[in-house]
Amino acid sequence: xxxxxxxxxxxxxxxxxxxxxxxxxxxxxxxxxxxxxxxxxxxxxxxxxxxxxxxxxxxxxxxxxxxxxxxxxxxxxxxxxxxxxxxxxxxxxxxxxxxxxxxxxxxxxxxxxxxxxxxxxxxxxxxxxxxxxxxxxxxxxxxxxxxxxxxxxxxxxxxxxxxxxxxxxxxxxxxxxxxxxxxxxxxxxxxxxxxxxxxxxxxxxxxxxxxxxxxxxxxxxxxxxxxxxxxxxxxxxxxxxxxxxxxxxxxxxxxxxxxxxxxxxxxxxxxxxxxxxxxxxxxxxxxxxxxxxxxxxxxxxxxxxxxxxxxxxxxxxxxxxxxxxxxxxxxxxxxxxxxxxxxxxxxxxxxxxxxxxxxxxxxxxxxxxxxxxxxxxxxxxxxxxxxxxxxxxxxxxxxxxxxxxxxxxxxxxxxxxxxxx
Amino acid sequence: xxxxxxxxxxxxxxxxxxxxxxxxxxxxxxxxxxxxxxxxxxxxxxxxxxxxxxxxxxxxxxxxxxxxxxxxxxxxxxxxxxxxxxxxxxxxxxxxxxxxxxxxxxxxxxxxxxxxxxxxxxxxxxxxxxxxxxxxxxxxxxxxxxxxxxxxxxxxxxxxxxxxxxxxxxxxxxxxxxxxxxxxxxxxxxxxxxxxxxxxxxxxxxxxxxxxxxxxxxxxxxxxxxxxxxxxxxxxxxxxxxxxxxxxxxxxxxxxxxxxxxxxxxxxxxxxxxxxxxxxxxxxxxxxxxxxxxxxxxxxxxxxxxxxxxxxxxxxxxxxxxxxxxxxxxxxxxxxxxxxxxxxxxxxxxxxxxxxxxxxxxxxxxxxxxxxxxxxxxxxxxxxxxxxxxxxxxxxxxxxxxxxxxxxxxxxxxxxxxxxx
Numbered sequence: 001x002x003x004x005x006x007x008x009x010x011x012x013x014x015x016x017x018x019x020x021x022x023x024x025x026x027x028x029x030x031x032x033x034x035x036x037x038x039x040x041x042x043x044x045x046x047x048x049x050x051x052x053x054x055x056x057x058x059x060x061x062x063x064x065x066x067x068x069x070x071x072x073x074x075x076x077x078x079x080x081x082x083x084x085x086x087x088x089x090x091x092x093x094x095x096x097x098x099x100x101x102x103x104x105x106x107x108x109x110x111x112x113x114x115x116x117x118x119x120x121x122x123x124x125x126x127x128x129x130x131x132x133x134x135x136x137x138x139x140x141x142x143x144x145x146x147x148x149x150x151x152x153x154x155x156x157x158x159x160x161x162x163x164x165x166x167x168x169x170x171x172x173x174x175x176x177x178x179x180x181x182x183x184x185x186x187x188x189x190x191x192x193x194x195x196x197x198x199x200x201x202x203x204x205x206x207x208x209x210x211x212x213x214x215x216x217x218x219x220x221x222x223x224x225x226x227x228x229x230x231x232x233x234x235x236x237x238x239x240x241x242x243x244x245x246x247x248x249x250x251x252x253x254x255x256x257x258x259x260x261x262x263x264x265x266x267x268x269x270x271x272x273x274x275x276x277x278x279x280x281x282x283x284x285x286x287x288x289x290x291x292x293x294x295x296x297x298x299x300x301x302x303x304x305x306x307x308x309x310x311x312x313x314x315x316x317x318x319x320x321x322x323x324x325x326x327x328x329x330x331x332x333x334x335x336x337x338x339x340x341x342x343x344x345x346x347x348x349x350x351x352x353x354x355x356x357x358x359x360x361x362x363x364x365x366x367x368x369x370x371x372x373x374x375x376x377x378x379x380x381x382x383x384x385x386x387x388x389x390x391x392x393x394x395x396x397x398x399x400x401x402x403x404x405x406x407x408x409x410x411x412x413x414x415x416x417x418x419x420x421x
Numbered sequence: 422x423x424x425x426x427x428x429x430x431x432x433x434x435x436x437x438x439x440x441x442x443x444x445x446x447x448x449x450x451x452x453x454x455x456x457x458x459x460x461x462x463x464x465x466x467x468x469x470x471x472x473x474x475x476x477x478x479x480x481x482x483x484x485x486x487x488x489x490x491x492x493x494x495x496x497x498x499x500x501x502x503x504x505x506x507x508x509x510x511x512x513x514x515x516x517x518x519x520x521x522x523x524x525x526x527x528x529x530x531x532x533x534x535x536x537x538x539x540x541x542x543x544x545x546x547x548x549x550x551x552x553x554x555x556x557x558x559x560x561x562x563x564x565x566x567x568x569x570x571x572x573x574x575x576x577x578x579x580x581x582x583x584x585x586x587x588x589x590x591x592x593x594x595x596x597x598x599x600x601x602x603x604x605x606x607x608x609x610x611x612x613x614x615x616x617x618x619x620x621x622x623x624x625x626x627x628x629x630x631x632x633x634x635x636x637x638x639x640x641x642x643x644x645x646x647x648x649x650x651x652x653x654x655x656x657x658x659x660x661x662x663x664x665x666x667x668x669x670x671x672x673x674x675x676x677x678x679x680x681x682x683x684x685x686x687x688x689x690x691x692x693x694x695x696x697x698x699x700x701x702x703x704x705x706x707x708x709x710x711x712x713x714x715x716x717x718x719x720x721x722x723x724x725x726x727x728x729x730x731x732x733x734x735x736x737x738x739x740x741x742x743x744x745x746x747x748x749x750x751x752x753x754x755x756x757x758x759x760x761x762x763x764x765x766x767x768x769x770x771x772x773x774x775x776x777x778x779x780x781x782x783x784x785x786x787x788x789x790x791x792x793x794x795x796x797x798x799x800x801x802x803x804x805x806x807x808x809x810x811x812x813x814x815x816x817x818x819x820x821x822x823x824x825x826x827x828x829x830x831x832x833x834x835x836x837x838x839x840x841x842x
Contacts (some may be wrong), residue, residue, distance in 0.1 A: 013457050015448030016640065020439055022462065027436030036434050037469055039462035041443065048458055055476070185437075194492055194532035218493060219432055222573060229437065284733070290719025291712030294733045298711030299816065303735070310733035311743075312705070312715045318730040318768055322743075347739055359719075389527065392552060395720060396575065 001172055002035045002060035006052050008068035008077050009151060010043035021066045021156055028160060029064075032168055033181055033233075044068060049080035057084070057144050061171070064164065067151030069134040071114045081139050081146050082121035089119040092135075095126055099133050127163030131155045136163050145171070182240035183231040185219075186251055187265060188258040189407045193220050196228065199254045207247075214247050223399040225267070228255070257414060260407065267406045268296045274413040275306040275351065278420075280379065282409075283349030284310035285323055285339035287330065287356040288372065292402045308347040313339070322346065330356055331367045336375030337383035344377055352377040355405050359394045370397050374405045376412060422593055423456045423481035427473050429489035429498050430572060431464035442487045442577055449581060450485075453589055454602050465489060470501035478505070478565050482592070485585065488572030490555040492535045502560050502567050503542035510540040513556075516547055520554050548584030552576045557584050566592070603661035604652040606640075607672055608686060609679040610828045614639055614647055620675045621649070628668075635668050644820040646688075649676070678835060681828065688827045689717045695834040696727040696772065699841075701800065703830075704770030705731035706744055706760035708751065708777040709793065713823045729770040734760070743767065751777055752788045757796030758804035765798055773798040776826050780815045791818050795826045797833060 005026060007019045022039045029036045038059060042052045049068070056063040068077030082089050096118035103110035117134050120126055127136030127149075136159045137148040147164045149156045172178075188196060196218055204216050214232035221227055230247045234240035252259055260270045275282055284294055294310040297303050311322055319325040323342030325335055336354050344352030353376055360369025370390045377383040386408060390400040426447065428440045443460045450457045459480060463473045470489070477484040489498030503510050517539035524531040538555050541547055548557030548570075557580045558569040568585045570577045609617060617639055625637050635653035651668045655661035673680055681691045696703055705715055715731035718724050732743055740746040744763030746756055757775050765773030774797055781790025791811045798804040807829060811821040 012444070013447045013460060014451050015444035015446070018439065018441055018444040023433070023436035023439040025436070026434045030435045037464060037466070038473065039434060041460035043458060045458070052459070192529070192532075194534050197493055197534065198532060217431075217495070219437065220491070220573070221438075222575075229432075286712070286715075288719075289716070291707070291715030291731055291733065294712030294735075295710070295716050298709075298733075298735060299819075307735050309735040309739040309743075310712055310731070312712065312719075312731035312733065314715075314719060314725060314728050314730040315702075315769070321769070322730075322732075322767060346743060348736070348742070391527070393575075396552075398720075 001062070001168075001175055001177060002037060003029055003062040003064060003168070004056040004060045005029075005036060005039040006049075006056055006063055006065040007039070007041045007151070008044065008049055008065060009041075010045075010074075012041050012067075013043050021151065021153060024153070024157065025064055025066070025160070028165070030181055032165060033172060033177060033179055034168060044074040044076060046076050046080055046083070049077060050083050053080060053084045053146060057141060057146070060144075062145040062147065062168075064147045064149065064160075066149050066156055069117065069136075069148060069150050071111070071116050071133070073113075075116070077148055078116075078119055078121065078137070081124070081137065081148060084146065085121050085123065085139055085141055087122040090122050091115070092118050092120045092126060095120070095129070095135050098129065102133055127159050131158060138163065138167055179233055179235050180237055180240050181231060181233050182237065182244060183229055184244045184248060185263050186228040186230070186248060186259045187225055187261040188228060188255060189225040189260055189267060189403060191226070191255065191258045193218055193226050196226055196255060196258070200228070200251065203250055203254055214243050216247070216251070223396070223403055225260070225403065228259075257411065260410060266296070266300070267403050267410065269300045271406050271410050271413070272297070272300050272303060272306055274410060278413065280350040281306050281308050281348075282351045282353060283308045283343040283347030285319075285343035285352070285354040285375075286310055286312045287314065287319070287339070287354075288359045289355045289398050289401050289405075290314060292398055293353070293355065293405060296402060296406075308349040311343055311346060329365050331358055331365050331371060331373060332356075333373055333375075333385035333387065336373040336385040337377070338375070340375035340377045341383045350379045351409065352383070353405060353409055355401055357388075357397075357401060359397045361394060369394070372397070372401045372404070374401075374408055376408060378412060378416060422483070422589075422596055422598060423458060424450055424483040424485060424589070425477040425481045426450075426457060426460040427470075427477055427484050427486040428460070428462045428572070429465065429470055429486060430462075431466075431495070433462045433488075434464050442572065442574060445574070445578065446485055446487070446581065449586070452602060452604060453586060454593065454598060454600065455589060465495040465497060467497050467501055467504070470498060471504050474501060474505045474567060478562060478567070481565075483566040483568065483589075485568045485570065485581075487570050487577055490538065490557075490569060490571050492532070492537050492554070494534075496537070498569055499537075499540055499542065499558070502545070502558065502569060505567065506542050506544065506560055506562055508543040511543050512536070513539050513541045513547060516541070516550070516556050519550065523554060548580050550576075552579060559584065559588055600654060600656055601658050601661050602652065602654050603658065603665055604650055605665045605669060606684050607649040607651070607669060607680045608646050608682045609649060609676060610646040610681055610688065610824060612647070612676065612679045617647055617649065617676060617679070621672065624671055624675055635664050637668070637672070644817070644824055646681070646824070678832070681831060687717070687721070688824050688831065690721045692827050692830050692834070693718070693721050693724060693727055695831060699834065701771040702727050702729050702769075703772045703774060704729045704764040704768030706740075706764035706773070706775040706796075707731055707733050708735065708740070708760070708775075709780045710776045710819050710822050710826075711735060713819055714774070714776065714826060717823060717827075729768040732764055732767060750786050752779055752786050752792060752794060753777075754794055754796075754806035754808065757794040757806040758798070759796070761796035761798045761806075762804045771800045772830065773804070774826060774830055776822055778809075778818075778822060780818045782815060790815070793818070793822045793825070795822075795829055797829060799833060799837060
C-alpha cells in the first residue's frame with residue numbers, strides 16, 4: 001500500500017514555518033508498513049491543492065493532507081477534497097454544535113466563520129476534534145482515500161493515531177498486507193562515509209543477495225557523525241528486533257569502535273557512561289570552543305555525577321593566571337597539555353580535557369584556521385596532546401573540534417581497558 | 422518566474438531527518454521575487470526523481486533540487502538530471518582533481534567512489550565545491566533550468582548564494598521582471614507577541630489603509646525572541662531600502678528598546694557592541710547554563726576584544742573554590758552576586774555576569790525547575806541579582822536563561838547611559 005503526504009499552506013512555501021509534519025507522518029507510515037514515495041507542499045490555492053491531490057491519488061492508494069482546515073477564508077482544503085471527490089460540502093450539525101460548545105465553554109461567542117469547519121464533503125467521515133476546533137476527515141475517493149488532518153502538530157499527531165491509523169490498518173489487512181518495519185541507527189565517528197561504505201560493502205552485498213531484508217544505509221549527519229541505519233521487515237516486532245540485533249553485531253564487527261552509540265545516543269553521553277563506570281570525573285579547559293563542549297555535556301541527564309565544570313580561557317591571560325599554563329604560544333601541544341592538567345587541578349577532576357586552536361577566519365600564531373590541539377590527562381598518567389586539522393568555517397571547525405575531542409576521551413578510556421570490578 | 426523545490430532522499434520520506442532546506446529555499450526564492458508554488462520530496466529512486474523533475478519542469482520555469490549528490494550508489498540526482506536533459510554524464514577532470522586534492526590535504530586516500538561526484542550531465546555548468554566534495558550543477562533544460570545543490574544545509578546555503586542566485590537574477594532580467602522585494606527583520610525581546618501586536622496595531626492599520634506596502638508581520642521564534650518583519654516592494658533596491666528604513670523607524674518608535682537587533686543580529690552581538698563602545702570586558706560564571714552563554718558569545722566575530730572567558734561551575738565546590746562564593750545555597754541572590762563578582766575578579770573582567778538556577782526536571786534546594794537567578798556586576802557598582810521564573814523543559818529553561826541574562830546586561834548597559842566620548 002502506498003500513501004503520499006501533502007502539506008497545505010503558503011507559509012510553508014515561503015519558509016515562514018518549516019514542515020515538521022511531513023517527517024513525522026513519513027516515519028509513522030513507514031512504521032505502519034506503508035510505502036510513502038512522494039511528499040508535496042502546496043500553497044493555499046484551490047486549483048493547486050486539487051492538482052496536488054489528483055497527482056498523489058494517481059500514483060498512490062491514499063493521501064494524508066495536512067493544514068488548510070481552519071476557519072479563515074484561505075483554509076480551503078475541504079473545498080479541494082470535495083472537488084476531487086466530485087461531491088458538495090454539507091454542514092454536519094454535530095460538528096457545528098461541538099464548535100459552538102467549545103467557544104461557550106471559554107466564555108466567548110463563536111465567530112460565524114468557524115461554521116466553515118463544520119462543512120464536510122458528502123460521503124466523508126469526520127474524525128472528532130478533541131483539541132482544536134477543526135475535525136479531521138476520512139474521505140473515500142473510489143477505492144482510494146484522502147485523510148485530512150489539521151496542521152497544528154500536536155492536534156495532527158493525536159488525530160492520526162486515533163482516526164487515520166485504524167483505517168489504514170483495515171485497508172492494509174484487506175490488501176492482505178502483514179508485518180512490521182523496525183529500524184535501528186548505529187552512530188559512528190572517525191571513519192569517512194566512503195571508508196565506512198567500503199568496510200560495509202561485503203555486508204551490503206550479502207544482504208542484497210539474500211533478498212534485501214534487513215537493509216543497511218549510511219547517512220552523513222555532519223557534526224553528528226555518520227549513521228548506519230539497519231531496517232528490517234518482519235511478521236512481528238519480536239522477530240524484527242532479533243533481526244536488528246543480529247545485524248547490529250555484524251556492523252559492529254565490520255567497523256569496530258567507530259560505533260559510539262545507538263539511536264538517540266550522543267557522543268557526550270557515551271563519554272559520560274565510560275567515566276561513570278570507571279568512577280571518574282571530568283574537567284574542561286576550552287579555548288577555541290568557548291564552552292561548547294561543556295554545554296553539550298550538561299545536556300546529558302545525570303551529568304552532575306561525573307562532570308565538574310570548565311574554564312573557558314578565551315583571553316590568553318586566563319590560561320596563564322587561572323589554569324597555570326606557562327606563558328608562550330597558546331596553539332601548541334605544550335599549552336594543550338598544561339591546560340588539561342590545569343583544568344583537572346583547578347576543577348578537582350580526575351580527567352582533564354583541553355581544546356585550543358584556531359577557529360578562523362584569521363591565522364593565529366602563524367597557524368592556519370582549522371588547527372586544533374586537544375590535550376588530555378588521565379589519572380596516573382602524563383598529559384598528552386594531539387593536533388588535528390579540521391575543515392570548514394569558524395562555526396564548523398568549533399563543532400568538529402567538540403566531537404573530535406570527546407571521541408579522543410572515549411577512545412582513550414576504552415584503550416585504558418575495562419573498569420575495575 | 423516560477424521555480425519549484427525538490428528535495429531528494431529516502432531519509433526525508435522516512436522522517437529520519439526533517440527537510441529544513443525546503444523552508445530556507447522557499448524564503449530565498451520569495452525574497453528574490455520568484456514564485457514557488459510546489460515543493461516535492463522524493464526518495465533515492467531514479468524513476469521517481471525523474472518523474473518529480475519532469476512534473477516540476479512542466480509547471481515551472483526551473484527547479485532547485487537538493488540532495489543525492491554524494492559519492493554513494495544511492496546518490497543518483499546526477500543520473501536523473503542527465504535523463505531529463507537526455508544527455509550522457511561526462512567526467513569533469515577539474516572537479517576530480519579538486520576532490521583528490523581535498524583528500525590529500527587531509528592525508529587520506531580518495532576512495533574511487535568519490536569520482537562519481539566529478540560526473541556532470543553534458544552541457545551542465547558545475548558550481549565549484551568550496552566546503553564539501555560535491556559540486557553543484559546548473560543544468561539547462563531547453564529554456565528552463567535545473568539547479569542541483571548538496572543536501573548539507575551549510576553547503577547548500579553558501580552554494581545557492583554564490584551559484585544559483587546570480588543565474589536566477591539573470592533569467593529574471595531576461596524575462597523583463599522588474600521590481601524587487603526586500604525585507605528587514607527587527608528582533609525583539611521582553612514583550613509578548615500580543616503586547617507587540619497591540620503596540621503595532623495602529624501602524625499595521627495605517628499601512629493597510631495606504632495600500633499594504635510595506636507590510637508588517639510578527640513571527641514568534643521561541644528562544645530567538647519575536648521578530649517583526651518589514652517587507653517592501655519597490656522598483657529598485659534603493660527605494661526598497663528607503664521604505665524599509667522609514668518603516669524601521671516607525672516600529673522602533675512604537676516598541677522602544679525591546680528591539681535588540683536587525684536581521685541576523687544576535688543578542689550576544691548587541692551586548693558585544695555596547696561593551697566595545699564602553700571599552701569594557703565581560704567575564705561569566707555559568708552554573709545551570711553550563712557554558713551556553715559563553716559558546717554563544719565566542720560565535721560573535723571579534724568577541725576576543727571584549728570577552729575574557731567563563732568559569733562553568735557545575736559542581737558546587739567549583740563555585741566555592743574557584744569563584745570564592747561562600748558555602749551555602751547555590752540558587753540564591755547571594756550566590757549569584759558572589760558568582761558575578763568572582764567571575765569578574767578571577768577572569769580579570771570589568772563586567773561580571775552569573776547564572777545559577779534549576780533547569781529541572783527535579784527541584785534543587787526546594788526551588789522549582791525554571792527558577793533562575795542572574796547576578797551582574799558593573800564597574801564601580803555593587804553586584805545585583807534578579808530572579809526569573811522561566812517556562813518549559815530543561816533544555817528550554819537553559820536557552821531562555823541564556824538570552825534573558827544577556828538581555829539584562831544589554832538593558833543595564835543602556836540604563837547606565839551612553840559611552841563617554
